[in-house]
Amino acid sequence: MPEGDTIFRSARALNLALAGKTVTRFESAYAQLVSVDDESPVAGRVVERVESRGKWLLIHFSGDLVLVTHMLMSGSWHIYRPGERWQRTRSHMRAVVATSDFEAVAFDVPVASFHTARSLERHTAIPKLGPDLLAAGFSGDEALKRLAERPDDEIADALLNQRVMAGIGNVFKSEICFTCGVNPFARVSTMSAAKLSELLESSRRLMAANVAEGAGDRIVTYTGLRRTTGADNPTARLWVYGRRGKQCRRCGTLILMRKQGVGARSTYWCPLCQPMPEGAGAAVEGWSGTIRRGKVGCG
Numbered sequence: 001m002p003e004g005d006t007i008f009r010s011a012r013a014l015n016l017a018l019a020g021k022t023v024t025r026f027e028s029a030y031a032q033l034v035s036v037d038d039e040s041p042v043a044g045r046v047v048e049r050v051e052s053r054g055k056w057l058l059i060h061f062s063g064d065l066v067l068v069t070h071m072l073m074s075g076s077w078h079i080y081r082p083g084e085r086w087q088r089t090r091s092h093m094r095a096v097v098a099t100s101d102f103e104a105v106a107f108d109v110p111v112a113s114f115h116t117a118r119s120l121e122r123h124t125a126i127p128k129l130g131p132d133l134l135a136a137g138f139s140g141d142e143a144l145k146r147l148a149e150r151p152d153d154e155i156a157d158a159l160l161n162q163r164v165m166a167g168i169g170n171v172f173k174s175e176i177c178f179t180c181g182v183n184p185f186a187r188v189s190t191m192s193a194a195k196l197s198e199l200l201e202s203s204r205r206l207m208a209a210n211v212a213e214g215a216g217d218r219i220v221t222y223t224g225l226r227r228t229t230g231a232d233n234p235t236a237r238l239w240v241y242g243r244r245g246k247q248c249r250r251c252g253t254l255i256l257m258r259k260q261g262v263g264a265r266s267t268y269w270c271p272l273c274q275p276m277p278e279g280a281g282a283a284v285e286g287w288s289g290t291i292r293r294g295k296v297g298c299g
């Protein structure tokens, strides 16, 4: 059975290939999917994003339509260039989502169905997203509760986990930790309730500021338009993200980067502004060498 991280990587690859593109063709071997497609065609819709939730893979199309697949034992998604020869025979094909650039093919997925946002919410087997940071009725208490349920998670991973709270992408993960002076690799359990609340508050503020300037999408993964420093100069928009080896805007120490978590996502931080909390254990020892090198480079 594909593990959660395999599906996470599939979702990420599909997202890179398909997101923002218009569907040019949809096919399926499942009558139920074909019937939905006949009534309200998938072709012509834009792929908004692809995400994984546990063992489920969700492809969100514009116009409130979500293709949900579960891999179970044998299922997989492949990505091909148009006209490229498939690695499995057509008899294994269960669904195809094609754009002008790519053809995403689901082979042998035993479970596939279309949903709306509403029917997805009612589907008890699919893990739910955490409270939406940008929603008017955002529940900080619920988000804190979900954080507390993951004491051993590294805080940056927990912030990125859409089941804890929905909305933070990989860029803001690093930026939020910086603005709160939190080491991204510190475990949730090492953080005070006040610090967790501060992280949530900072998350909401930064996300809201970026939505206000028209950034749009709810899961932020693109650095181009993001701004967290409050500076108008576009090159000074981000505190740490994408700035490995550059000087911290606050203290001048060199910014570090390390891959983190299930998807090995890049995490950026300033070792001086974001120290590891006391007694945080092995993670500190493991990184002292890197931190020293960073400071030497800083002069």
Ligand SMILES: [Zn+2]
Pocket: 248, 249, 250, 251, 252, 253, 270, 271, 272, 273, 274
């Ligand atoms: Zn610093």
